[in-house]
Amino acid sequence: MDNTVRLVKPEAMIFDMDGTLFQTETLLLPAHNKLFDILREEGHYEGETPDEELVLSCLGMLLPDIWKKVIPDGTPEAHARANELLLQLELEGLENEEAVLYPKVKETLEELHRRGVRLFVASNGLEQYVKGIAEARGIMPLFEGVYSAGEHGTATKVDLVRLLLDTHGVKTAWMVGDRSSDVEAGKGNGQTVIGCRYAGFGGTEELKGSDVIIDAFEQLLTLYDQAKEA
Structure with missing residues (x-):
């Protein structure tokens, strides 16, 4: 985990789906x-x-x-x-048990939810696909909102995350994802970006601009615990 920045505890966390929560x-x-x-x-x-x-x-x-x-x-x-x-x-x-979340995703989301963090998904995928994964893998109840480009017709993830923030009145969030579009979505909306390096789909430049880069999903809990209060 690369962490040279002192983070502030967020009101919410927004997660990409593919390559972040789900082993696509x-x-x-x-x-x-x-x-x-x-x-x-x-x-x-x-x-x-x-x-x-x-x-x-x-x-x-x-x-x-x-x-x-x-x-x-x-x-x-x-x-x-x-x-x-x-x-x-x-x-x-999705009916095949071999289609899985990354290790510790469900447990980490459950713990963040217990700590009062508002949880969301923002994905460039189709609505049925994104919500289908969340339902099939038992994490749907943990999210306050599951947003997809397929449902909302947004041209960029920056637009999708802006819609999410405005709709739910979220002021401070960590955007958590593995691609440059996630970095852009977070930074384009003035939010903190946590880059996920464990999927390995993108090149070395994908996560440039992230505030912190993690190598395992459960490291989010450590980051949250170490972050200062707003």
């Missing part, structure tokens, strides 16, 4: 090959299935941007069908 590869990779097999069968895609690492490198992006990178020559119809199939396959995959 445990759900995405089993669906990956199925998705492209179906796209080929339906005539929406030709050629080899894109490399898994390419797909994982896109996590945190809005879905339209993911398909522009993964299926750059795809038609709008192909991209729309990929959206439908990905959601369907991932929701089916």
Whole structure:
């Protein structure tokens, strides 16, 4: 854990989903090959299935941007069908116990909730996907709000987090995430950013600008306990 900054205890914590709370590869990779097999069968895609690492490198992006990178020559119809199939396959995959949260996520969230921290999710994913994970893994009751770009139609995560803060009257929050979009969302709204390094999806520059970087989710409790009162 890199912590050279003295933090202030927040009123709330806002979490990214993929690569922060949820080990996305445990759900995405089993669906990956199925998705492209179906796209080929339906005539929406030709050629080899894109490399898994390419797909994982896109996590945190809005879905339209993911398909522009993964299926750059795809038609709008192909991209729309990929959206439908990905959601369907991932929701089916949540029934598999191998699709998991990161270690100590549930326990840490429960402890933060007991300490009176208001908890939220802000994700660039689809509404059914983001809420489906929270429901399937038993953490939904811990959150005051679960926000997704898919539900609210926001163009950036900065906009999504601003909507969340305004709607719930949150003044001070820690934005917790693993991608540059999370750093931008926190800093763009004048909040503290806790960068998560344990997922390993992004490059070294992804978390530049974070106030603190953690290597395990449960380190949030230590940071919270060491933070000074507002």
